Amino acid sequence: MADAEAHTRTTLDQQIPRQRATSEPPTPFADQWLMQVLTAMGCRRSGRKWQCPAHAHTEAHSTSLVIGRRDDDRGAWLHCHAGCSVTAVLRALGLRPSHLQRPPRVSPPRYVQLKALRREWPQLKHPGGHPGAGGYRHEAWHPYGPDHAKQRLRRPDGSKAIRWESRNRRGEWVPGLLGAREADLPLYRQDEVGMAAAAGETVVLCESESSCDALHGVYATTWAGGAGSPPLEKLARALKGVDVVVVPDHDDAGLACLDRLLGALPTAKVLLGRPGEDARDLYVRVGPDRFTELLAAAADAEGSRQAD
Numbered sequence: 001m002a003d004a005e006a007h008t009r010t011t012l013d014q015q016i017p018r019q020r021a022t023s024e025p026p027t028p029f030a031d032q033w034l035m036q037v038l039t040a041m042g043c044r045r046s047g048r049k050w051q052c053p054a055h056a057h058t059e060a061h062s063t064s065l066v067i068g069r070r071d072d073d074r075g076a077w078l079h080c081h082a083g084c085s086v087t088a089v090l091r092a093l094g095l096r097p098s099h100l101q102r103p104p105r106v107s108p109p110r111y112v113q114l115k116a117l118r119r120e121w122p123q124l125k126h127p128g129g130h131p132g133a134g135g136y137r138h139e140a141w142h143p144y145g146p147d148h149a150k151q152r153l154r155r156p157d158g159s160k161a162i163r164w165e166s167r168n169r170r171g172e173w174v175p176g177l178l179g180a181r182e183a184d185l186p187l188y189r190q191d192e193v194g195m196a197a198a199a200g201e202t203v204v205l206c207e208s209e210s211s212c213d214a215l216h217g218v219y220a221t222t223w224a225g226g227a228g229s230p231p232l233e234k235l236a237r238a239l240k241g242v243d244v245v246v247v248p249d250h251d252d253a254g255l256a257c258l259d260r261l262l263g264a265l266p267t268a269k270v271l272l273g274r275p276g277e278d279a280r281d282l283y284v285r286v287g288p289d290r291f292t293e294l295l296a297a298a299a300d301a302e303g304s305r306q307a308d
């Protein structure tokens with residue numbers, strides 16, 4: 001079994017771009033890359049601790065893995081408080097120790113897809129890391145650049161709540177935005193937009209992080225403020241020259257937002273689901289292959305396209 005797995009990984013390794021030449025400097029963003037890999041794996045996080053990919057397999061357990069940036073900016077460090085070795089954690093991620101300085105040159109979601117790392121994770125003992133927070137249930141972390149992350153929570157009545165955490169000067173994650181405004185933040189997974197643009201790939205612009213996260217194998221982005229406040233100038237700047245297909249929420253607020261987006265992105269195309277659907281609903285209904293086809297057709301189309 002282990003041999004079969006090792007063989008599969010070797011084959012997959014051939015699809016992953018080669019390691020940077022060692023003459024290239026270590027990147028200070030390796031920690032962010034690692035955290036985005038964990039996010040793309042569906043790993044849960046509580047405060048600054050993540051579920052450990054090396055030992056978090058059975059029963060409820062606490063988060064224990066901390067990832068940080070080295071003081072000299074030469075890559076990332078990680079530590080499992082439950083006692084896993086660094087190499088054990090890296091092995092569970094299909095990585096080598098040198099990757100802490102220079103992560104593979106592939107976007108985290110793509111890496112997770114190529115290595116087939118996405119899996120089910122156990123529930124947390126204290127979801128969200130705030131057991132006193134009135135029954136809020138943690139759903140997901142959405143990183144915005146290296147220094148901010150939005151946590152999506154579910155209230156006991158099922159309604160949604162969000163909170164922000166930011167990295168302070170000492171590299172610690174603390175509540176709030178530390179004086180930044182949502183409008184100041186980069187786009188969601190903005191680094192991927194850059195990679196997609198360089199590769200001539202289509203980028204989906206949708207109206208929530210959870211939709212972006214649901215579109216496996218597709219470059220997707222959104223912005224921090226929600227459908228009511230798209231940062232039009234920032235979107236126009238960040239998506240200039242990129243093949244963009246907007247997949248709006250098919251409701252009144254979503255379509256009003258779409259109008260504003262198309263005003264700022266005159267060459268963007270549109271893929272519209274059925275009434276009531278957002279990008280994630282559409283993707284789930286038609287499946288990944290059909291979604292990719294619809295996306296390609298929308299990107300080539302003159303006008304908008306209904307996904308029926």
Ligand SMILES: [Zn+2]
Nearest residue numbers: 052055080084
């Ligand atoms: Zn561990």
